[in-house]
Amino acid sequence: MGRAYNIAAPASGRILSGGVDSAALYPPKKFFGAARNIEDGGSLTILATALVDTGSRMDEVIFEEFKGTGNMELILDRKMADKRIFPAVNVVASGTRKEEILMGTEELNIVWKLRRVLHALEPQAALELLLEKMKGTKSNVEFLMQIQKTTSGPDDSK
Helix, strand or coil, X not given: CHHHHHHHCCCCCCECXXXXXXXXXXXXXXXXXXXXXXXXXXXXXXXXXXXXXXXXXXXXXXXXHHHHHCCEECCXXXXXXXXXXXXXXXXXXXXXXCHHHCCCHHHHHHHHHHHHHHHCCCHHHHHHHHHHHHHCCCCHHHHHHHHHHHCCCHHHHC
């Protein structure tokens, strides 16, 4: 959307690095901001994708402009996809912002413990470990309880 507006929008005269006209980013920002501005409450989920690591400075500038506007990031991993490892998700780099308002304290501590374990691994090993642990459980609660029992860390003293 950012690239399309950069091509189609009238020039404002203010060009950012990568050849992005600053006015071209306003309409996409307004669109993505709609998810937070629903009259009378309600909910709107907008799923957006960004292509990065293309070698294009424009893509990087657009990505950086919008990076902070999302509530979560799901980072796909081309190397895993090339190896036919699916879902090709870099679980170490992916995550939800403000997860502390989505979970209780106990659940959050277990999730943080899991993240520390996964962060110590390469992305492929982290995904494989996560998938293996998930296969043996039937619910999120059961999964988190298994993580709590099988990982050691600073939260075990409670």
